[in-house]
Amino acid sequence: MHPMLNTAVKAARRGAAIINRASFDLDRVTVTEKQFNDFVTEVDQAAEAAIIEVLTSAYPDHAILAEESGASANLHDENDHVWIIDPLDGTTNFIHGFPQYCVSIALQQRGVITQSVIFDPTRNEMFTASKGGGAFLNDKRIRVTRCDKLGDALIGTGFPSRDLSGLDQYLEMFKVMTGKCQGLRRPGSAALDLAYVATGRLDGFFEKGLAPWDIAAGALLVSEAGGIIGNFSGDSDYLYKGDVLAGTPKVFAQMVNVLQVFAASK
Numbered sequence: 215m216h217p218m219l220n221t222a223v224k225a226a227r228r229g230a231a232i233i234n235r236a237s238f239d240l241d242r243v244t245v246t247e248k249q250f251n252d253f254v255t256e257v258d259q260a261a262e263a264a265i266i267e268v269l270t271s272a273y274p275d276h277a278i279l280a281e282e283s284g285a286s287a288n289l290h291d292e293n294d295h296v297w298i299i300d301p302l303d304g305t306t307n308f309i310h311g312f313p314q315y316c317v318s319i320a321l322q323q324r325g326v327i328t329q330s331v332i333f334d335p336t337r338n339e340m341f342t343a344s345k346g347g348g349a350f351l352n353d354k355r356i357r358v359t360r361c362d363k364l365g366d367a368l369i370g371t372g373f374p375s376r377d378l379s380g381l382d383q384y385l386e387m388f389k390v391m392t393g394k395c396q397g398l399r400r401p402g403s404a405a406l407d408l409a410y411v412a413t414g415r416l417d418g419f420f421e422k423g424l425a426p427w428d429i430a431a432g433a434l435l436v437s438e439a440g441g442i443i444g445n446f447s448g449d450s451d452y453l454y455k456g457d458v459l460a461g462t463p464k465v466f467a468q469m470v471n472v473l474q475v476f477a478a479s480k
Contacts, residue, residue, distance in 0.1 A: 371407075
């Protein structure tokens with residue numbers, strides 16, 4: 215395992231330990247609403263602090279882009295190494311005791327995601343990938359499915375819960391995709407959805423309005439597992455734009471054909 219990936223795994227486990235302890239007594243978790251239907255808990259914050267401590271102790275010159283604390287002071291265009299962190303993707307699920315959430319950590323080097331970790335503490339599932347080195351679940355190599363027809367595909371998605379201005383468009387996408395695929399699922403953690411595409415539990419995924427920390431780690435997992443990830447037009451400009459499609463190569467192409475009409479205007 216690459217030394218930087220090994221450090222990310224250590225950081226993910228450190229953050230997950232905090233999440234696991236809190237999950238046994240959810241009634242005592244303090245929940246704050248950042249904006250409508252956008253929640254943060256002291257668990258998110260404590261897990262993020264623990265993750266950052268592990269990463270910066272090992273690599274003090276590396277920059278940080280994290281969901282709760284934002285960008286570190288040394289984050290700038292010339293920074294070669296940026297850790298992109300979501301300490302608890304699926305906070306709403308966590309608050310309700312719904313076991314679909316994860317820790318997501320990715321390393322971006324000179325604009326390219328090179329290392330990724332997604333850890334599901336409820337199932338003790340560690341998804342890892344290094345650029346050019348393949349994708350793994352608990353050290354076992356994973357691949358996307360062989361599904362080649364959208365009509366046979368199980369597709370993951372996410373609906374807007376904060377900015378409801380896009381709800382009508384999502385309902386239209388939901389309607390269109392329901393008629394094109396075998397089934398749609400909305401588990402509530404985009405990072406895990408992407409990991410599930412990589413390991414073959416989903417054949418594809420689409421969502422609009424995501425943040426880099428929702429996407430980065432899962433994107434590398436998908437590509438290293440033989441899948442394709444892009445925006446709604448099929449292009450590679452998605453990480454900081456937030457509109458994402460992922461899937462097996464043929465399912466991805468068919469999803470683009472169906473959903474490109476919903477691509478953000480350029």
